[in-house]
Amino acid sequence: MSIASGTVVSPESRIHGCLLGGALGDSLGYAVEFDPIEEIRRRFGAAGLRDFAALDGGTHFSDDTQMTLYTVDGIVEALEWANSGVGADANACVWLAYLRWLDTQGVSVPESAPRPQPRWIDGQEVLRHRRAPGNACLSGLATGEMGTAARPVNPESKGCGTVMRSAPFGLVPHIPADSVYKLSADAASLTHGHPSARQSAGAFSLLIHFLVQGSSLAQAAEAALARVLADDEAAPELRERLEAAIGLAGEAASGTILSPEDLVRELGEGWVAEEALAVGLYAVLATVQQGAATAPVDHFKAAIALAINHSGDSDSTGSIAGNILGAYYGTDCLPADWLEALEAPEVIRGMASQLVAVTSA
Structure with missing residues (x-):
């Protein structure tokens, strides 16, 4: 699916859409x-959790949004x-x-x-709550050492804590x-040393980058995969998961969308980096196949529902x-009633506005 002919999505809309969209997907997924x-x-019934209205007590965003900001x-x-x-x-x-953030x-x-x-973000009280932060993120930063690919902290860790925070790198224009x-x-090497953790983060940021540059969802996914396939040192599990996500999404054109059980069987539960990226990407690509005329808001809701209703790391x-769709459509895909339910949207918009300001200076 491509954005309607003649529709121009501004860089500002893509930045706000990516950060708010990610927070919405994170928040709904965090509830389960x-x-x-x-x-x-x-x-929540046979179809699972599909809307903020089902959460009588509301919900919060998790460490995923905190670290992204x-x-x-x-x-x-x-x-x-x-x-x-x-x-x-x-x-x-x-x-x-x-x-x-560690503080x-x-x-x-x-x-x-x-x-x-300290900077502006540090004074936002909502970001000081502990929302199930990843162990590798905590332990890697707590060493006080600046991890690198050559001198890794947590050398065997490949948790999804690298991927879920990496969309912003793809939002910076002109690089x-x-x-x-x-x-x-x-940046992934700051906390996780496993090659798949670093490469999954890089592939995700590239996907966002290609969307911001005007690629379609399918084009961006294939370009990110091509970058991985061209790397002789790419982790084989990352190659396999990305190829599987794109291939299985293609089968959704005939109406065959994976059940939650099949989703985790084919792509994983999302606790590690390459699985989280594969599940999130599959959810976006599989739901776009439901019809070329699908409205952006409807696509967003369907993709998030597919991405979170499984036995795994639903918030990530x-x-x-949510990051992917927000970067693609801009803010037009974000459901108004979901935004009303979102925790501290002013903080997310505040950080988005700062990124807009420095990238348009």
Whole structure:
């Protein structure tokens, strides 16, 4: 599916759409993150959780949105320096942002670690709540060492904590695709050392980058896969999951959409990086096949429902699907009633506006 002919999606709309869309998918998925599909069906019916209206007590976004916003903050700081004529290490800026996020989680770092100066984001109380943060994200940052691909922290970790926070790298305009991939993979190395963790983050950011550049959903997915296939050092499990996601989504053209049980059997539960990316991508591509005339809002709702209703890491897979669709359609795909239910939308919009400001300067 492509955006209607003649429709122009502004960079501002894509940035806001990506960050808000990810938060919506994260928030709906967070309500069922640790529930098996049987429990989800028991609570919400055979079709599972499909709308915020089913959550009488409301819901919150998780560490996925928290870390995504702190990724934005690190990028914004690096671009602020660049716009003022001063070079800055982008990955160091992101690392310092993550250290400030770690402080919001009540985790201390060694005295040898730097003490970053506070920024606007640090004063937002909603980001100081502990929302099931990933163990590798916490432990990797708590070393006080700036992890790199050559000197990894958590060398065997490939949890989805790298992918779910990496969409913002793809939102920065005017940089080459290879640079997007490297920035994202390097940032993943700050907490996770396994090749699939880094490469999955890089592939996801590339997918967002190609969408922002005007590619269709299918084109962006194939371009991200091609980057992985061209890498002799790519983790085989990442290749397999991406190929499976794209191939299975193609079968949805005939109306064959995977059940929640088949979804996790074919693509995984989403707790590790390549599985989370595959599930989120499949949810987007499979639901687009339901009809070329599908309205963006309807596509968003269908994709998020597919991404979160399974026995796995529902908030991360929902977040990834929401990031993708928001980057593609812009804010036009975001359901108005869902936005009304979203926690602290002003904080998310505030960070989106900061990214818009520094990328249009």
